[in-house]
Amino acid sequence: xxxxxxxxxxxxxxFRATPWGEHSPDLQYLLSLMRRPxxxxxxxxxxxxxxxxxxxxxxxxxxxxxxxxxxxxxxxLRAAEWHVFRLRWARLAGEELPxx
Amino acid sequence: xxxxxxxxxxxxxAPGETVRFMVSxxxxxxxxxxxxxxxxxxxxPQATPFAPEPVDAPCNGPHDGRFQAIPIGxxxxxxxxxxxxxxxxxxxxxxxxxxxxxxxxxxxxGTWCEVSQTGxxxxxxxxGRLAFRIGAGPGRVAVxxxxxxxxxxxxxxxxxxxxxxxxxxxxQSPCSDHDFHPEAPATAxxxxxxxxxxxxxxxxxxxxAGPAAGPSPWGGLAFAGHFNGRIDSPxxxxxVADAAARALLATDPLNAALAASLIAAWDFxxxxxxxxxxxxxxxRLHGSIVNLPTRAMRGHNWTGRETNWTxxxxxxxxxxxxxxxxxxxxxxxxxxFTVPEGQRSGVYAARVxxxxxxxxxxxxxxxxxxxxxxxVAFLASTATYTVYLNNRGRFLSLLTERYQGRxxxxxxxxxxxxxxxxxxxxxxxxxxxGSGVSYSSRHRPLQNFRPTGRHWNFNLDLFIVDWLEKLGGxxxxxxxxxxxxxxxxxxxxxxxxxxxxxxxxxxxxMLDAFEAYLRRGGRLMYMGGNGFYWRIAHHPARxxxxxxxxxxxxxxxxxxxxxxxxxxxxGEYGGxxxxxxxxxxxxxxxxxxxxxxxxxxxxxxxxxxxxxxxxWMFAGVEDELIGDFGILQGxxxxxxxxxxxxxxxxxxxxxxxxxSENHSNTYELVAEEVLIPHGATDxxxxxxxHADLTFFETPGGGAVFSTGSIAYAGSLxxxxxxxxxxxxTTNVLERFKSPMPFPLPK
Numbered sequence: 001x002x003x004x005x006x007x008x009x010x011x012x013x014x015f016r017a018t019p020w021g022e023h024s025p026d027l028q029y030l031l032s033l034m035r036r037p038x039x040x041x042x043x044x045x046x047x048x049x050x051x052x053x054x055x056x057x058x059x060x061x062x063x064x065x066x067x068x069x070x071x072x073x074x075x076x077l078r079a080a081e082w083h084v085f086r087l088r089w090a091r092l093a094g095e096e097l098p099x100x
Numbered sequence: 101x102x103x104x105x106x107x108x109x110x111x112x113x114a115p116g117e118t119v120r121f122m123v124s125x126x127x128x129x130x131x132x133x134x135x136x137x138x139x140x141x142x143x144x145p146q147a148t149p150f151a152p153e154p155v156d157a158p159c160n161g162p163h164d165g166r167f168q169a170i171p172i173g174x175x176x177x178x179x180x181x182x183x184x185x186x187x188x189x190x191x192x193x194x195x196x197x198x199x200x201x202x203x204x205x206x207x208x209x210g211t212w213c214e215v216s217q218t219g220x221x222x223x224x225x226x227x228g229r230l231a232f233r234i235g236a237g238p239g240r241v242a243v244x245x246x247x248x249x250x251x252x253x254x255x256x257x258x259x260x261x262x263x264x265x266x267x268x269x270x271x272q273s274p275c276s277d278h279d280f281h282p283e284a285p286a287t288a289x290x291x292x293x294x295x296x297x298x299x300x301x302x303x304x305x306x307x308x309a310g311p312a313a314g315p316s317p318w319g320g321l322a323f324a325g326h327f328n329g330r331i332d333s334p335x336x337x338x339x340v341a342d343a344a345a346r347a348l349l350a351t352d353p354l355n356a357a358l359a360a361s362l363i364a365a366w367d368f369x370x371x372x373x374x375x376x377x378x379x380x381x382x383x384r385l386h387g388s389i390v391n392l393p394t395r396a397m398r399g400h401n402w403t404g405r406e407t408n409w410t411x412x413x414x415x416x417x418x419x420x421x422x423x424x425x426x427x428x429x430x431x432x433x434x435x436x437f438t439v440p441e442g443q444r445s446g447v448y449a450a451r452v453x454x455x456x457x458x459x460x461x462x463x464x465x466x467x468x469x470x471x472x473x474x475x476v477a478f479l480a481s482t483a484t485y486t487v488y489l490n491n492r493g494r495f496l497s498l499l500t501e502r503y504q505g506r507x508x509x510x511x512x513x514x515x516x517x518x519x520x521x522x523x524x525x526x527x528x529x530x531x532x533x534g535s536g537v538s539y540s541s542r543h544r545p546l547q548n549f550r551p552t553g554r555h556w557n558f559n560l561d562l563f564i565v566d567w568l569e570k571l572g573g574x575x576x577x578x579x580x581x582x583x584x585x586x587x588x589x590x591x592x593x594x595x596x597x598x599x600x601x602x603x604x605x606x607x608x609x610m611l612d613a614f615e616a617y618l619r620r621g622g623r624l625m626y627m628g629g630n631g632f633y634w635r636i637a638h639h640p641a642r643x644x645x646x647x648x649x650x651x652x653x654x655x656x657x658x659x660x661x662x663x664x665x666x667x668x669x670x671g672e673y674g675g676x677x678x679x680x681x682x683x684x685x686x687x688x689x690x691x692x693x694x695x696x697x698x699x700x701x702x703x704x705x706x707x708x709x710x711x712x713x714x715x716w717m718f719a720g721v722e723d724e725l726i727g728d729f730g731i732l733q734g735x736x737x738x739x740x741x742x743x744x745x746x747x748x749x750x751x752x753x754x755x756x757x758x759x760s761e762n763h764s765n766t767y768e769l770v771a772e773e774v775l776i777p778h779g780a781t782d783x784x785x786x787x788x789x790h791a792d793l794t795f796f797e798t799p800g801g802g803a804v805f806s807t808g809s810i811a812y813a814g815s816l817x818x819x820x821x822x823x824x825x826x827x828x829t830t831n832v833l834e835r836f837k838s839p840m841p842f843p844l845p846k
Contacts, residue, residue: 044507061496062497067510077506
C-alpha cells in the first residue's frame with residue numbers, strides 16, 4: 001500500500017518540474033493520495049481574467065456555498081499548481097517542504 | 101450587488117422568427133440586454149480577441165427586472181374533483197419506495213394544503229416515519245405515525261379515515277425483496293373528531309403550498325414537501341379498508357371486487373412516454389406529472405424476467421420522484437428578439453448585464469427554412485450541450501481534480517450554479533437521493549452554455565467558428581435539435597458538414613441522417629473527440645428535453661439500475677451506440693479510447709500521410725509533428741480522444757494520416773475496453789491510447805475527416821492562425837467543398 005513519505009523530496013521536485021504530463025508511478029500515487037475526496041475543504045482557482053489571472057479559493061465538499069477566495073493570486077497556472085502541492089505536502093508531512 | 105440569470109425559449113431560430121428571453125434579477129430591479137453575434141470564445145491572450153459583434157435590435161438597452169424563483173422538484177397532480185374529497189370514510193393506498201426517508205417531512209399522496217391546513221395526506225414525517233394527516237383548518241389536524249421507514253425498500257402503505265369511529269388508521273406493510281431485512285408490518289391509529297377539509301388538488305410526491313408568489317409549476321400554485329423515491333399503483337376508495345380490502349388494493353391488476361368502492365386507481369405504467377398519469381378507476385380522474393420525475397422505473401412487482409418496459413409495462417408502474425427534478429423554470433418572458441429577414445446565419449447570444457455581471461444566453465440563427473446560404477454547415481452540438489447543462493457534480497468534490505489531473509478552475513457564473521441549486525442538474529449528476537439524473541432540459545438558466553468560462557462544448561466549439569470566420573465567414577449554422585427533427589433534409593443542401601468538438605450524444609434519427617448524407621456524397625468533418633458515443637431519446641412533445649440511460653459500459657458518472665436501460669421517451673435501449681451495434685467507428689472511422697485533462701499532446705505523421713489519396717491534405721504541411729501547440733493545454737491531441745478500431749467498424753480503406761503520442765498518466769483506457777482489470781491502462785504504458793487523424797472515402801463520392809480529439813479546435817488559431825494544423829484543416833475544408841467526387845480506392 002502506497003503511503004506518504006516526507007523524505008521523498010524527489011517526488012516534489014518532479015512535480016515542480018512537470019505538474020502536468022507523464023509522471024513517475026510514485027508521483028502519480030502521491031497525487032492520487034493528495035486528491036482523495038474527503039470531508040475537508042479543497043482548493044480551486046477562480047478565474048479573474050481568462051488565461052491571465054486566477055485567485056486561489058477553497059470549497060467545502062458538497063457545499064451550496066460558493067468558493068471562498070484567499071488572498072493568493074496567480075498569473076501562471078504552474079505556480080498555482082505548485083502552491084497547492086506545497087500546501088498539501090505540508091498537511092501530510094506536518095511540516096513545510098524545505099525548498100521553494 | 102445585482103446579478104442576473106436568464107434563458108430563452110428556443111435555441112434554433114430562422115429569419116423572421118422570434119426568440120423570447122426570461123430574466124431574473126438577483127438583488128436588483130434592472131438590467132441591460134444586448135444581442136450579439138459570437139465569432140470566437142473568450143479564451144485569453146493566446147486566442148483571437150473576444151469581440152462579439154453587436155446586432156441592432158429593439159430589445160437592446162435597459163430593462164426593468166425582478167427576481168423570479170425556480171420551482172424545482174417533481175410531483176404528479178390531479179385537478180381537484182369532488183370525488184377526491186369523500187364525504188365519509190375513505191382509504192388511500194400505494195406502494196412506496198422512499199430513498200431519503202430521513203430528510204424531513206415529505207408528501208406521498210393526498211389533497212393536503214399546507215397553507216389552509218386542510219385535506220388529507222399520506223406522508224413521511226420529520227422522524228422518517230410513515231404518517232397520515234388530516235386537517236380541517238388551523239388547529240384541527242390529526243396525525244398517526246408508524247415505524248421508521250428504511251431507505252430504498254418497498255412498502256405497501258394504506259391510510260383510512262373512519263368517519264363513524266372518528267379515527268384515522270395507518271398500515272405499513274414491508275414487501276419482500278429477496279433479502280432478510282427484519283421488518284414487520286405496523287399499524288397506528290389516532291382519534292380524529294372531524295372530517296378533512298376540502299384541501300387542494302390531489303398530488304403525489306408534494307403538497308400544495310397555496311397560491312404561488314412567483315413562477316408556478318402547475319395551476320398557479322406553489323408546491324412543497326417534495327418526496328424522494330418511488331410511488332407505484334396509488335389507489336383511493338370509499339370506506340375503511342379492512343385487511344382483506346387492503347390486500348385487494350395492493351394487487352395488480354386491479355381486482356374487480358373493488359368496483360363498488362373504488363374512487364380512483366392511477367396506473368403509472370400507462371402512457372409512460374407522456375406526462376399523463378392515467379386513472380383506470382370509474383371516474384377517469386387523469387392527471388399529469390410536473391418537472392419530469394423519472395418514468396419506466398421498476399415497480400414493486402418487478403420480477404426480472406423482462407428488462408424492457410415496453411414488453412412488461414405492468415412491472416414498470418413506478419414513478420421515481422426527486423426534490424431536484426426540473427424541466428422548466430416557468431419564468432415569465434421579459435423581452436424578445438425577432439430575427440430580421442436577411443440576418444446571416446450564425447451563433448448569437450443575448451448578453452444580459454447587471455452591475456457589471458454578465459450572463460449569456462446563446463442561440464443559433466439558421467438560414468431561412470428550406471434554404472442554404474453556404475456550401476458549409478457548422479452543426480452545433482445542441483444535444484450534447486443539453487445533456488451537460490448545469491453540470492454541478494464536477495465542482496463539488498476533489499474527485500474531479502483526481503481524474504482531471506489539475507486544480508479545478510471556475511468563475512463567477514460557475515459559482516452561481518453552486519449558490520443556486522434550484523438551477524437544476526445535468527445528466528452527469530446524481531439526484532439528492534443518489535439516483536442518476538436521466539433527463540436534462542434547456543428551459544432554465546444555464547451556467548455552462550456561454551462563450552466564457554471553461555472551454556468545453558459550446559465555448560470550445562467557438563474555436564471552430566473562429567476558424568470559419570478567419571476563412572471569410574462563409575458558413576451556415578444548423579443544430580442537432582433540427583437534425584433530429586428534419587433528418588437528411590437539413591444536411592442535404594451542404595457540401596460539407598462540420599461537427600462541434602464533442603458531439604457525444606445522438607438519437608437514432610441523427611445517426612441515420614449522417615449515414616444517408618454520406619452515402620449520397622456528403623462530406624463530414626468530425627472536428628472533435630468522443631463523438632457519436634451515447635444514445636439519447638428526445639422528449640416526444642417538449643423541444644430541448646433529452647433522456648440518457650447510462651446502461652452497461654461506458655465512461656459515466658452513474659449507471660442505470662437493474663432493468664432500467666430502456667428510455668422512457670421512446671422505449672429504445674439506451675447506453676453506448678457501441679452496445680447498439682452502431683459504434684462511432686462505423687460512421688467516423690474513430691471512436692472514444694481515452695480521456696485526460698492535465699496536458700494535451702500532438703500528432704505525428706504516419707506513413708499513410710504519404711498516400712496519394714491525401715496528397716491535397718498535406719499541401720504546404722511539411723512538419724513531422726502536427727498540433728504540437730495549442731490554447732488548450734498545449735496541444736491539439738487531448739481531453740477526450742478517439743482511435744480507429746476495425747473490430748468496431750473502421751472501414752478497411754481508412755487512412756490514419758497522423759497519430760498522437762506522449763499522453764500522460766491521467767489518460768486511462770475507457771471502461772468498455774477494460775473487461776478484466778489489468779493495471780496497464782494508462783497512456784504511459786498502454787499503446788492503444790492515441791488520437792487518430794483519419795480520412796476515408798464513402799461510396800457516393802463523399803468522404804469523412806476525423807480529428808479524434810476534443811482539443812484539436814483549440815490549436816486552429818495558434819500563432820495568429822499561422823500553423824500546420826490550420827493549413828491541414830483548411831486544406832480538408834477546401835477539398836471537401838469541391839464538387840469533385842472522392843473515388844473509392846480499389
